[in-house]
Amino acid sequence: MALAQPVIGALPELPTVDQGGGDLSAIAKQYLADVRGVLADRHRAGASGSAVVAAYTGAVDRLVGFLFNSATAEYTRRSVMLDHRCTVAAQGGYGRSELNPGSDIDLLVLYPWKVNAYVETVAERILYALWDAGMVVGHASRTVDACTRLAQQDLKVKTALLDARYLAGDRALYGDFEKAMEADVLKKNPAKFYREKLAESAERHGRYGDSVYLLEPQLKDGPGGLRDIHTAMWLAKVKYKVKSLRELVVKGVISDRERLEIEASQDFIFRVRNALHFLTGAHQDQLTFEFQDHIAAELGFRDDGRRNAVVDFMRTYYGHATTVRRFSDTVIERCTERPNPYRLIGRVRGREIRDGILILNRTISASGAEVLRRTPANMVTLFGDAQRHGVQLTEGTKRLMREHLDLIGEAERHDPAFTAPFRDILAWKHDVWETLREMHSVGVLCRLFPEFARVDRLVQRDLYHIFTVDEHSLMGIRELERLRRGAYKQLAPLLTDVMREADRTEILYLAMLFHDVGKGHGEGHPERGARYIRGIAERLRLNEDDAAQWEYLVRQHLYMSHLAQHRDTHDPRLISEFARTVGSLENLQLLYVLTFADMRAVGPKVWNNWRDMLLGELYMQARALFEQGQLVEEEAGAHAARIRQRVLASVDPARRPALERFLGSMPDSYVTTTQEPQIVAHLELMNRLREEWSVRPEAEHSDLFVTTLRHVEESEYSEFTICTQDRPGLFAMITGVLTAHGMNIVGARITTSRGGIALDSFRLGHIDAREMVLEDARWERVQQVLGKVLRRELDVETLVASSRRPSILEPPARGDVTTEVIADNEVAADYTVLDVITRDRVGVLFTITHTLHRLGLVIHLAKITTQVHQVFDVFYVTDTGGEKITDADQLQRVSSAITERLAALDGSGAAVT
Numbered sequence: 001m002a003l004a005q006p007v008i009g010a011l012p013e014l015p016t017v018d019q020g021g022g023d024l025s026a027i028a029k030q031y032l033a034d035v036r037g038v039l040a041d042r043h044r045a046g047a048s049g050s051a052v053v054a055a056y057t058g059a060v061d062r063l064v065g066f067l068f069n070s071a072t073a074e075y076t077r078r079s080v081m082l083d084h085r086c087t088v089a090a091q092g093g094y095g096r097s098e099l100n101p102g103s104d105i106d107l108l109v110l111y112p113w114k115v116n117a118y119v120e121t122v123a124e125r126i127l128y129a130l131w132d133a134g135m136v137v138g139h140a141s142r143t144v145d146a147c148t149r150l151a152q153q154d155l156k157v158k159t160a161l162l163d164a165r166y167l168a169g170d171r172a173l174y175g176d177f178e179k180a181m182e183a184d185v186l187k188k189n190p191a192k193f194y195r196e197k198l199a200e201s202a203e204r205h206g207r208y209g210d211s212v213y214l215l216e217p218q219l220k221d222g223p224g225g226l227r228d229i230h231t232a233m234w235l236a237k238v239k240y241k242v243k244s245l246r247e248l249v250v251k252g253v254i255s256d257r258e259r260l261e262i263e264a265s266q267d268f269i270f271r272v273r274n275a276l277h278f279l280t281g282a283h284q285d286q287l288t289f290e291f292q293d294h295i296a297a298e299l300g301f302r303d304d305g306r307r308n309a310v311v312d313f314m315r316t317y318y319g320h321a322t323t324v325r326r327f328s329d330t331v332i333e334r335c336t337e338r339p340n341p342y343r344l345i346g347r348v349r350g351r352e353i354r355d356g357i358l359i360l361n362r363t364i365s366a367s368g369a370e371v372l373r374r375t376p377a378n379m380v381t382l383f384g385d386a387q388r389h390g391v392q393l394t395e396g397t398k399r400l401m402r403e404h405l406d407l408i409g410e411a412e413r414h415d416p417a418f419t420a421p422f423r424d425i426l427a428w429k430h431d432v433w434e435t436l437r438e439m440h441s442v443g444v445l446c447r448l449f450p451e452f453a454r455v456d457r458l459v460q461r462d463l464y465h466i467f468t469v470d471e472h473s474l475m476g477i478r479e480l481e482r483l484r485r486g487a488y489k490q491l492a493p494l495l496t497d498v499m500r501e502a503d504r505t506e507i508l509y510l511a512m513l514f515h516d517v518g519k520g521h522g523e524g525h526p527e528r529g530a531r532y533i534r535g536i537a538e539r540l541r542l543n544e545d546d547a548a549q550w551e552y553l554v555r556q557h558l559y560m561s562h563l564a565q566h567r568d569t570h571d572p573r574l575i576s577e578f579a580r581t582v583g584s585l586e587n588l589q590l591l592y593v594l595t596f597a598d599m600r601a602v603g604p605k606v607w608n609n610w611r612d613m614l615l616g617e618l619y620m621q622a623r624a625l626f627e628q629g630q631l632v633e634e635e636a637g638a639h640a641a642r643i644r645q646r647v648l649a650s651v652d653p654a655r656r657p658a659l660e661r662f663l664g665s666m667p668d669s670y671v672t673t674t675q676e677p678q679i680v681a682h683l684e685l686m687n688r689l690r691e692e693w694s695v696r697p698e699a700e701h702s703d704l705f706v707t708t709l710r711h712v713e714e715s716e717y718s719e720f721t722i723c724t725q726d727r728p729g730l731f732a733m734i735t736g737v738l739t740a741h742g743m744n745i746v747g748a749r750i751t752t753s754r755g756g757i758a759l760d761s762f763r764l765g766h767i768d769a770r771e772m773v774l775e776d777a778r779w780e781r782v783q784q785v786l787g788k789v790l791r792r793e794l795d796v797e798t799l800v801a802s803s804r805r806p807s808i809l810e811p812p813a814r815g816d817v818t819t820e821v822i823a824d825n826e827v828a829a830d831y832t833v834l835d836v837i838t839r840d841r842v843g844v845l846f847t848i849t850h851t852l853h854r855l856g857l858v859i860h861l862a863k864i865t866t867q868v869h870q871v872f873d874v875f876y877v878t879d880t881g882g883e884k885i886t887d888a889d890q891l892q893r894v895s896s897a898i899t900e901r902l903a904a905l906d907g908s909g910a911a912v913t
Helices: 024-044 049-078 117-132 144-153 155-162 171-186 190-207 226-240 245-250 256-280 289-298 309-336 341-345 369-374 378-389 395-403 416-427 432-442 444-448 469-484 493-502 505-514 525-540 544-555 559-566 572-582 585-600 609-628 636-649 653-665 668-673 676-694 698-703 730-740 770-774 776-790 796-803 844-854 888-907
Strands: 087-091 105-110 137-142 165-169 351-354 357-360 363-366 705-712 717-725 745-752 757-765 820-824 832-839 857-867 870-879
Touching: 024 049, 024 117, 024 256, 049 087, 049 117, 049 165, 049 256, 087 171, 105 117, 105 144, 105 171, 117 137, 137 144, 144 155, 144 171, 155 171, 155 190, 155 226, 165 171, 190 226, 190 309, 226 245, 226 256, 226 309, 245 256, 256 289, 256 309, 289 309, 309 395, 351 378, 357 378, 363 369, 363 378, 363 395, 369 378, 369 395, 378 395, 378 416, 378 432, 378 444, 395 432, 416 432, 416 444, 416 505, 416 525, 432 444, 432 469, 469 493, 469 505, 469 585, 493 585, 493 609, 505 525, 505 544, 505 585, 525 544, 544 585, 559 572, 559 585, 559 609, 559 857, 559 870, 572 585, 572 609, 585 609, 636 653, 636 668, 636 676, 653 676, 668 745, 676 705, 676 717, 676 757, 698 717, 698 776, 705 776, 717 730, 730 745, 730 757, 730 776, 730 796, 730 844, 770 776, 776 796, 796 844, 820 888, 832 844, 832 888, 844 857, 844 870, 844 888
Parallel strands: 105 137
Antiparallel strands: 087 105, 087 165, 351 357, 357 363, 705 717, 717 757, 745 757, 745 857, 820 832, 832 870, 857 870
């Protein structure tokens, strides 16, 4: 897109065309390096993005012209020019004069009817020189007829040729090309072109979350990126035969103010992209966390105590990206709207649903600004109208609303004329997410709820969110709507049933929309956010019970996820405490559904069958207490006795004596936390071990072990259980072997019988490792290596250290993770609970478990959670006497030892010495 640019100053010059030949590659390489060096300095001195882009494009134009003239001179020295004709044109982004410092270029070599020696000389000299200079060059050599024929058949070719621009050579030939494009391409089947480009745009947006508000946005192809401008202009070129934004203004497609807005936004994105290319020295278009701080500072954003430079920088980016998306939507709407014959005679055909509110061609619009000024509540009710009628607000009406946001002030926020239509939007049977998102994009949502404005475009630089806080909240409502209409019936049948049973969609939508409004001001955002809810509830005129429930859900929205992933959910004491905190079955249902939507809206792969199972187990156990009307925890011994009787009754009488002896040898904690069918399977496993012992000398018993492997694919995990004679450090040994073979341990339960037999079960996640876990040959190797480790023939520390091979394909970590070790003696009655939060790397789990063994601690339960590059490992431990660790100095030594060993893990192959 051609823009008027300020003069950027003199750039390096090329030599005159050498009639005697010369090293064109060396000249091109040095020239481009010099140009980029000067432009990098001008960029850092504050040159606009568009100025740098125009200057660099012009420099490349001059280089291509120089190479063309050099090739022509070389050819004429050795051959006679027999009316040879050739033209070099730019295509794509180069044709649009939009080259950033690391951009690829695309060249088209035109010739009249066949390739000859002259055309070959020109193409080879230009391409080889540019390639040798380090440029990525796409190219094609065609006749004019071939161009038009291919453009009619191939969307990508047609799109590239729409942006073609003359560079060098025969101007008459290029004129023939332009005429052919106008006659045979631009005028042919525009409707098909629109459909294909819009489908392409939708697919591209889908690859990037269909959101402008990605935390690490793609500057070119993402929603609100430069490609959205290109798409709009491609359609406009076909529809209106225009080549610039100014021509769109002349045609009445956009206003001059809109032109200035999109030019400013494009300039900002150009400047960010220039900075990214200069910083990386490459064609890098994703603005990842690792670059944001540097570029924010380079563009003049500063921390000042109250404001954060990166947050301000990214908010500015999102504002410009939103402008780009809005411009693209406006132009596309104008290009694709159906003509209305009644406009020719001064009448508009449509349906007026209220004074000044018109529905036409699946759109709804206000006839003018007076409709909003006369009835300010239309600022909200128009969105509800669009939702109920299944139509879209026109871009013109949305522009009017943005210009009149001051119609919503403090008084209007308390006025039922504004708040009641908002509640109607939440109560409608569909399109709640789309409607709220539209309200937010226009600015109405933040005007109506200043509390939500606190998280508008707020960046959360953690390890797993991919959206800004506001977008994440809106995405959560989309997940609730999908759940409500049954879209997840196969993925999450229990949640689907609970959503339909709860039937409290308004409270759920409100809780999801406002669950993170406490963010942006340090730790404890659930409690801080909950304090806003009562005031909003009063403005919405919710009754006391609904307000209390909404407040509760915001305050506790992380509670269920934390317990399910990081605590022993088979502990009756914990389940009773959870149920008492929740307070009612309805609260439990809403919290369960809210937790699902919150996790689904975080980003890809956060929700999976494993987490579905963990949350579902917690939900069902708590629900059982409500249905039984028994929120007081049952005495552990009585609970275990009931389970023992039930298990005994499930087997044949002949097997009961052996099973009774087995159950009598196992602690109550084993009985209450093991699935009842697995108890019988474990008895059989222990019998296998005893059979092995019966044919071996007692001295060899410690070397023997038996295992079972059970794949639970519907919940995306496998369970590996080992039965052997207990010994100090056994858990760390097994963990080390599994780690060395690439297994992803997500949970473990360690049990020792009264006779000293260990029965340790490990849950191994399938996420990103399914084929590995299901591979029989790998498990054969695990068995062999495990035997060597248990027989002391192989040192497990050496084994783990040798498996730590860093991969060059591993993506860089997002953000910093500081190691924390937190001890809690209140969570469990019989154990000290250690939470270890650290950066994920190979050997973490083994390092922790081996360190705990060296400290003389016994691990009874482990729950392992990995999120992107962070691990949250939880260990239920006692001392060797089975007692909690209550001494503060000892707990500090435990924390220090784990932290030191994990730090050593980064500096050497082995962390434990």
